[in-house]
Amino acid sequence: MTGPAASDEPVDDEWADAPFTAGRAADARARLLLRPKSARRARMHPFAILGLWAWQTALSLGVAIPAAALVARVYGMHPRADAPLWDAGGLALMDFLWRDARALSPVAATAEITLVVGAVGGLLPAAAVMMAMGRVPRHRTAATLSQALSAALWAMPAFSFLLVVFALVQGATLAMGYGVTQLVESTTTGLGAVRAERLSIASGVVFLLLASGLGVVHDLARAAVVCARARGARAIVLGARAFGAAPLPLWWSWAWRGLAAAVPVLAVAFFTGTVGGRGGATLALVAMLHQAVILARVSLHASWLARALRAIDGWPA
Secondary structure, three states: OOOOOOOOOOOOOOOOHHHHHOOOOOOHHOOEEEHHHHOOOHOOOHHHHHHHHHHHHHHHHHHHHHHHHHHHHOOOOOOOOHHHHHOOHHHHHHHHHHHHHHHHHHHHHHHHHHHHHHHOOOOHHHOOOOHHHHHEEOOOOOOHHHHHHHHHHHHHHHHHHHHHHHHHHHHHHHHHHHHHHHHHHHOHHHHHHHHHHHHHHHHHHHHHHHHHHHHHHHHHHHHHHHHOOHHHHHHHHHHHHHHHHHHHHHHHHHHHHHHHHHHHHHHHHHHHHHHHHOOOOHHHHHHHHHHHHHHHHHHHHHHHHHHHHHOOOOOOO
């Protein structure tokens, strides 16, 4: 069987129509067909990116609102409001964290729950965005929200399976890396403390690179679910094959976007620390910058997912 067509027309999958129909409609026009590789671009789907931004913003508010309420309860009657928390040296902040540790426990629990919800619940919006970038209805330029979500629901079991598998494998890799670094440092002490530490760090970097490579394969396996309709172990095999065909270009495509996403975070963090706890227009500007950071990070992540989609053929190997 040959690969997808090189034209800009969507590829008509000749197998497994049902999961990608709108509801149970048999109308062929409702099917989401495979986009050609050249058309799998994040910039063609601004509304999908805005949807991811809204999801990330909602998650951040789930943590920020309880934390802000706690600060307001403690510093609400202070003549400078919460400005002392921004004073140089951080003495007021450390005092707040020490004296109100018990009150901070619910906030910390909320943050932990939000992280879990973001990791598990975030599968659906991520799958919907990947479906929108990788699939298109016949005679239309983009899938509707309902079509993308319907296709994403079909992909959820496979995405969940991949999340569990790669979380376990990456966790085991990092744990093994930690053990190796400790072993290397303890067995090379005769070479001197500095050299032993350098060897330990070098061995740790190797395992960090391995874990990051597994993350790339994870996203490629998700792309295989979208483009090749693969599931379970088959999706992992296709993702690994795609990574093996071009490991350095794919890893770098993932890495430079990750590094670029860290730049606005550091820049806004520096700006926020410089202006301190000012209110009014300054606070509004900081809030806008924070939202811009979320949008930039979401856009870069969507760009990488589109790159992963372009690395996967739509036909079974």
